[in-house]
Amino acid sequence: MDHLSCSQMNLYLHCSLKYKFQYIDGLPKPFKSSGLAFGSAIHSALAWLHKQRMNGNDVSIDRLYRIFGADWYSQMTDTDIHYSDSETETGLAIMGKEMLSLYFVRPHRVPLGAEVRFVLPLVNMSTGEKLDVDLKGFIDLIEKDNTITEFKTSNQAMDQNSIDNHLRLTADSYAYEMLYRRPPSLLKLVDFVKTKRPKIITLQTQAKELDYERFFHLASQILKGIRSGVFFPRKSFMCKDCEYAGPCKAWRGD
Numbered sequence: 001m002d003h004l005s006c007s008q009m010n011l012y013l014h015c016s017l018k019y020k021f022q023y024i025d026g027l028p029k030p031f032k033s034s035g036l037a038f039g040s041a042i043h044s045a046l047a048w049l050h051k052q053r054m055n056g057n058d059v060s061i062d063r064l065y066r067i068f069g070a071d072w073y074s075q076m077t078d079t080d081i082h083y084s085d086s087e088t089e090t091g092l093a094i095m096g097k098e099m100l101s102l103y104f105v106r107p108h109r110v111p112l113g114a115e116v117r118f119v120l121p122l123v124n125m126s127t128g129e130k131l132d133v134d135l136k137g138f139i140d141l142i143e144k145d146n147t148i149t150e151f152k153t154s155n156q157a158m159d160q161n162s163i164d165n166h167l168r169l170t171a172d173s174y175a176y177e178m179l180y181r182r183p184p185s186l187l188k189l190v191d192f193v194k195t196k197r198p199k200i201i202t203l204q205t206q207a208k209e210l211d212y213e214r215f216f217h218l219a220s221q222i223l224k225g226i227r228s229g230v231f232f233p234r235k236s237f238m239c240k241d242c243e244y245a246g247p248c249k250a251w252r253g254d
């Protein structure tokens, strides 16, 4: 193991057994949840839009729809999609377009970077202690005023407290400081909420030195857990969309 990512850390925290099935055992996933497929198609379309804007290209909303549609339908052909009770293929395709048109007309600055990938040492900035794995990830969007933005799709809007303690935003802020030798001016989370009438909620925060320290210790403890083979099932709302419900049964004694 030579790196940790935020999605690995989040997965280990939510259900360490699912982490084991996915990252240690490499079990194939028999399906993908509609929420995951939809989020991925929205992310692809946004990344494309930001890269076009970064290069000074004029973009039409119809092209943006096509990029979204191409990703959305290619996922249908690649894998079996499991829809939650209230979602359908057509309904989500329409909702995706509605969300993208809401975002498309928002005022924007020229991006400095879109999907900025990084592999960086994991260091405790206060003590200089370093873990023997790197932090790997990418920042969705960096604007010219040093604002970092992450995008997410959800069923329910997040609250300010969740944003202030958001692992991914802390990791992005840390990576930005390591890459550019200055702190970002602002961290933003743009949440595409899948309500009947879709809406976009933007929340803002800033990372402090203490957040970096908390992140470092969390990464260090997660690493210890993984290396010591500490894996156990954790029943939660995630179970209904879990691709590993079958192998998990033996662990849960269901």
Ligand code: SF4
Pocket: 015, 017, 018, 233, 234, 235, 236, 238, 239, 242, 243, 244, 245, 248
């Ligand atoms: S079904 Fe639930 S407890 Fe089992 S691996 Fe999946 S998320 Fe974890």
